[in-house]
Amino acid sequence: MAEEKKKxxxxxxxxxxxxxxGIIRSLESGELELEESLECYTRGVELLKSLRTRxxxxxxxxxxxxADIDGADALVPAEAASDEDALRF
Amino acid sequence: xxxxxxxxxxxxxxxxxADRGALSVSQAVDMAAGALDAIPQITxxxxxxxxxxxxxxxxxxxxxxxxxxxxxxxxxxxxxxAKRTFDLRDGMQVHLTGQFNLYKAVGxxxxxxxxxALAGEGLLRQQVAELAAKLQREGLMDDARKRRIPAFxxxxxxxxxxxxxxxxxxxxxxxxxxxxxxxxCVGSKVQGEGAPAELIEGLRRAASIDPAPDCIxxxxxxxxxxxxxxxxxxxxxxxxxxxPVPVVTGIGHEPDNSICDMVGDRRCSTPxxxxxxxxxxxxxxxxxxxxxxxxxxxxLDATVLxxxxxxxxxxxxxxxxxxxxxxxxxxALDAAASRPCLTRPDAVLEQRGADLDMTQDRLVAAGTRMQxxxxxxxxxxxxxxxxxxxxxxxxxxxxxxxxxxxEHAGAAMTGRAASELAAQAGKLDALSPLKVLSRGYxxxxxxxxxxxxAGAFAPGDALRVRMADGxxxxxxxxxxxxEDRTEN
Numbered sequence: 001m002a003e004e005k006k007k008x009x010x011x012x013x014x015x016x017x018x019x020x021x022g023i024i025r026s027l028e029s030g031e032l033e034l035e036e037s038l039e040c041y042t043r044g045v046e047l048l049k050s051l052r053t054r055x056x057x058x059x060x061x062x063x064x065x066x067a068d069i070d071g072a073d074a075l076v077p078a079e080a081a082s083d084e085d086a087l088r089f
Numbered sequence: 090x091x092x093x094x095x096x097x098x099x100x101x102x103x104x105x106x107a108d109r110g111a112l113s114v115s116q117a118v119d120m121a122a123g124a125l126d127a128i129p130q131i132t133x134x135x136x137x138x139x140x141x142x143x144x145x146x147x148x149x150x151x152x153x154x155x156x157x158x159x160x161x162x163x164x165x166x167x168x169x170x171a172k173r174t175f176d177l178r179d180g181m182q183v184h185l186t187g188q189f190n191l192y193k194a195v196g197x198x199x200x201x202x203x204x205x206a207l208a209g210e211g212l213l214r215q216q217v218a219e220l221a222a223k224l225q226r227e228g229l230m231d232d233a234r235k236r237r238i239p240a241f242x243x244x245x246x247x248x249x250x251x252x253x254x255x256x257x258x259x260x261x262x263x264x265x266x267x268x269x270x271x272x273x274c275v276g277s278k279v280q281g282e283g284a285p286a287e288l289i290e291g292l293r294r295a296a297s298i299d300p301a302p303d304c305i306x307x308x309x310x311x312x313x314x315x316x317x318x319x320x321x322x323x324x325x326x327x328x329x330x331x332x333p334v335p336v337v338t339g340i341g342h343e344p345d346n347s348i349c350d351m352v353g354d355r356r357c358s359t360p361x362x363x364x365x366x367x368x369x370x371x372x373x374x375x376x377x378x379x380x381x382x383x384x385x386x387x388x389l390d391a392t393v394l395x396x397x398x399x400x401x402x403x404x405x406x407x408x409x410x411x412x413x414x415x416x417x418x419x420x421a422l423d424a425a426a427s428r429p430c431l432t433r434p435d436a437v438l439e440q441r442g443a444d445l446d447m448t449q450d451r452l453v454a455a456g457t458r459m460q461x462x463x464x465x466x467x468x469x470x471x472x473x474x475x476x477x478x479x480x481x482x483x484x485x486x487x488x489x490x491x492x493x494x495x496e497h498a499g500a501a502m503t504g505r506a507a508s509e510l511a512a513q514a515g516k517l518d519a520l521s522p523l524k525v526l527s528r529g530y531x532x533x534x535x536x537x538x539x540x541x542x543a544g545a546f547a548p549g550d551a552l553r554v555r556m557a558d559g560x561x562x563x564x565x566x567x568x569x570x571x572e573d574r575t576e577n
Contacts, residue, residue: 013269014243017377024381027388030395037392044385051378055371058268062260064251065275065294073294075273081260 005043008050016054020047118193125189125198132186133200134208135161140177143170150177154185154200162199164190169203175215182209210314217321221348224323229330229352236335236354242303242367244271246295246334248288251276255310255360262364270368273298279309285322296334304335304367307349308360311342320347329353339363526557543570 008016023044026032032040060080065073112120135154143150148167153160163185165177177183185202192199207215224230245263249255251274263270277291278284288307295305307329309320319325320340326348329336335354340347343358350356357363369377429436518524526532533540534553546552546565554561 012243014241017241020381020385024384024388027392028384030388030392032392034392034396037389041385041389044381048378048382048385051374054269055374055378058371060260060264060268060270060272062272062274065246065273065298067294073298075298078274080268081257081264 008046011047011050013051013054016047016051020044020051023047114196115193118191118196121196121198122191122193125191128189130186130188130203132184134182134184137177137181137183138179140179143167152177154183162197164199164201165205166201173205175207177205181207182211184208213314213318213321217318217348220321220323220326221351224326224330224348224352229326234330238335238337238355238367239303241267241369242270244273244300244302245304245306245367246273246275246298246302247306247308247364248275248277248291248295249306249308249360250279253279253310255308258310258361259306259308259364262361263368266365266370267368267374268371269374273302280312280316280319284319285325288319288325289328292328292332292336296332301334304337304354305332306337306339306360306363306367307353308339308363309341310360311345317341317345317347320349323348325349326352337363337366523557526555531556531561543568 006015011019023040027037027040027044062078062080063075064078066076068074133154135156138153138155138160140150140152148170150165150167150170152163154163155161183205184207185200185205187200187202187204190199190201191197206212221230228234247256247259249259256274260272263272273295275291275295277287279288292305292307295302309317317340320338329338329349330352337355337357338347338350338353339357339360339362340350341359345358346356355363355366357366425431522532532555534555535545535550537545540546546568548565548567550565552563552565554563
């Protein structure tokens with residue numbers, strides 16, 4: 001646990017998820033000092049909270065890869081899928 | 090019996106209508122056969138129907154080919170069928186090359202095919218199958234080549250047509266399933282002329298997005314076999330296999346299967362299924378989070394419980410160890426306290442006293458014994474001593490006698506010698522040169538001792554003269570011999 005931790009908000013969902021799993025595993029291994037356990041637990045709770053929030057607030061991000069005039073590709077933000085569940089035929 | 094001109098009895102009389110120019114059946118069949126034989130070898134396109142495989146006994150194949158309005162019997166002899174490159178099946182569109190034949194016994198016309206080949210879609214399918222076999226031989230479809238698609242792809246590129254419903258399906262599916270997945274759409278033609286090249290370029294562009302996507306969805310909606318032929322293109326298949334980013338395919342609908350499906354890293358039956366396969370659903374993620382939440386709490390609880398248990402154990406062990414240690418000390422103390430030196434300190438003195446008494450007794454006894462022995466030895470020595478001195482008295486007497494005799498004999502001996510000596514001394518005295526000297530004579534000494542002649546000297550020589558009472562020393566100043574004097 002020596003390396004400096006990134007702030008939870010700076011982690012992607014996947015990174016946060018992987019870190020949480022790692023924390024739980026090291027806690028489950030039972031090989032940590034009590035102080036480390038508590039530190040891990042605190043961090044785990046933080047991650048958990050952030051992940052839950054992100055799940056609840058998730059918004060789809062869609063972009064389209066467009067070729068510039070000079071041929072270079074650039075990502076252009078595009079609309080997310082429509083909310084309506086009705087199928088269009 | 091005749092009814093309406095038909096002979097129903099079967100006992101026909103001899104042909105009586107020959108004169109009307111009628112042909113026998115044989116003649117008619119021969120004519121037809123001749124006409125059929127005149128038709129050269131032809132190739133017929135038709136759909137196989139009623140095919141039941143080679144005849145079990147003869148090995149020949151009997152079936153029909155048809156089109157929308159007509160059908161005809163078809164035969165492939167055993168030898169020709171053995172040279173086939175694929176098995177015939179009902180519904181196949183085939184090109185059959187051969188000639189008509191009439192089986193005269195029943196007057197049945199058949200087309201005898203010497204060779205056959207797939208036509209239309211069948212031909213395409215065969216070509217696809219051959220390409221598939223080729224790529225498989227090259228190992229492009231090996232499971233070992235297939236890359237793992239992350240369970241949760243957070244960045245996904247979709248290569249497909251941007252105008253169709255498919256891209257919307259993919260977007261909607263992922264929005265509903267997992268909005269955390271970032272979608273990047275890469276547009277391309279998916280059918281028709283130039284579609285494979287555009288798709289290849291699309292794959293290349295998608296793979297070079299920075300940061301690279303976790304996977305690429307190569308998808309297309311359902312369509313006819315010909316529509317989906319784009320995805321059986323060899324160059325596209327090779328591009329899929331070589332793509333640096335794992336490729337998930339969802340082309341057409343089940344049971345459509347394309348070469349791209351086979352060489353991709355994961356094959357899904359539809360675009361929607363492909364989209365669903367790249368990320369877990371929100372519900373699953375929520376479940377996972379829930380489970381993790383539980384595990385987190387349990388793990389901490391377990392840590393605390395284990396810590397408590399360890400402390401209890403340690404405490405018990407410490408108690409036990411301390412108790413045992415104290416017990417050992419107590420025993421040692423008891424043992425020390427029960428030693429005689431502490432319980433009866435005077436016992437040591439008593440013991441020493443007793444020892445001393447015993448030593449004293451032994452000393453006294455030893456002294457007494459020694460005294461006895463010495464006395465006994467003294468007695469023996471005394472008696473021996475007495476014995477040894479008994480012979481001394483006569484010897485002493487004899488010694489006294491001898492002493493007196495010796496005394497007399499010695500006196501007698503010296504008396505005579507003394508008188509002789511006195512006489513001789515007188516004589517000697519009379520003769521002594523010293524006597525002469527005392528009368529006024531002297532002795533001259535030169536360098537070489539006594540000089541008896543004046544000639545022994547020369548002027549300047551050392552001269553010593555002995556007198557009765559001493560010596561005179563000098564130097565010769567002159568020598569005068571008696572002869573010189575006489576001469577002069």
